[in-house]
Amino acid sequence: MADAKKIYRLAEVKQLAEDRSKCIMVINNRVYDVTKFIDEHPGGEEVLKEQHGADASNAFEDVGHSTDAREQMKGYEIGEIHPDDIKTKVKPRPLIVNPSNSSENAAGSWVRFVIPLVIVIVAIIYFRLFSKPTVDTNNPPKAI
Incomplete structure (x- = not known):
């Protein structure tokens, strides 16, 4: 049986974020616990901590993360946002090839x-x- 992801209301995400020992965020209607990734994040831990408990979709897409980064983030997904709380997805910026x-x-x-x-x-x-x-x-x- 596949591991089913939990459905979170935005209020529940805010409740999870009250635990300052964790780093919880929402990106494109998916909930992530990136606590274990903080020390590994190439942009530094501060950029993740700034988004703690918030919808980080715009910040995530503005940076233009690679396909590898998008694949890696699947490992930190803990759930999805409830259909009543879903926001319009932020479109990814086009990747710029290294000139x-x-x-x-x-x-x-x-x-x-x-x-x-x-x-x-x-x-x-x-x-x-x-x-x-x-x-x-x-x-x-x-x-x-």
Whole structure:
């Protein structure tokens, strides 16, 4: 038999949060006890403690957590919010791929180098071809 998750009313979540030795929060209508994760959280323990007893959906989604983080949080889920207390889910922000790993950006990096180089070369050629030579009036060219 599958482990059934408990259904919590928001008042019950607030009651759970009265225990300061725990860290309880709601993210997208799911209740989490992240007490055991506080020391491991990459963003530090304070960001979790700030959300203790609250709906942390916006804060969680604003950070743009990875797929791995979303998978990991399933292990801390202790229940769901009662249907009468459900709020609209906060949509996740799109993940931004690390630009240094992008092959598209690799092509863009050499282009950022080549374009200024081409401009400099064109400028040099232009000035050599179209600039008038200066004549020194004190030393005119000698006739042969």
